[in-house]
Amino acid sequence: MRIEIEMGGQLRKVQLEQAAENGVWRASVDGESVTAEARLLRPGVLSLIVDGRSYRIVLEESAAEEQVLFAGTERMAYRVEDPRSLRSRRTHGGGTDGPKTLKASMPGRVVRLLAAKGETVRAHQGIVVIEAMKMQNEVKSPKDGRVTEIHVGAGDTVTAGDVLAVIE
The missing domain is CATH 2.40.50.100 (RNA polymerase II/Efflux pump adaptor protein, barrel-sandwich hybrid domain)
Known part of the structure; x- marks a missing residue:
């Protein structure tokens, strides 16, 4: 799966591939390889281990158009561009009109x-x-x-x- 993620004003190209082990992913971020283990603890809460470092990621439930996650105490706005997504295709088709x-x-x-x-x-x-x-x-x-x-x-x-x- 290929997606683009914008965080902190930087656009990152991410390639994800699930490994044979459950919850383990091989990823490439801007061409750099990373191994990550992801476990959904409950809806909106993810346990993520990237190269041996543990992170707790909490997605903010939002009625606003901005998507936000918390990594520890840090709040980060993000935007995901998935070329397969209808929402992504609509956004590229002039989503700033009106x-x-x-x-x-x-x-x-x-x-x-x-x-x-x-x-x-x-x-x-x-x-x-x-x-x-x-x-x-x-x-x-x-x-x-x-x-x-x-x-x-x-x-x-x-x-x-x-x-x-x-x-x-």
Whole structure:
């Protein structure tokens, strides 16, 4: 299986092949070979051993368009491009057209607004900061555009799936 993963602004080409042993994978990341053992502990939680180092990976359940994982205490946004995926093919076909809504990924409290209504923003620019479970999460713009609607203010409480803003 071949996929492309973008993390921290870097695009990595990954080739995955399952080994004969259950849970063991041979991988090539940008042409460099890696052996990894992956075990799903429960939905959204993965135990990963890469070249002898152990990692606990937790996928954030998100109503927002941004995909996020936690590796230890580090929060990382990521994007996976799988050429076999319908979603990937749709994204490459002009996924930045039209208005995009930013939604709260989990219940929390709006700490601050980083952009105002009418402001021009760039892709991946922070728009709203939400505090949830004693962590601050920045909700970012999915595209270059203009903030046409802001539905929250500092101090507001939100639930998962609430619309925070609209970017056109």
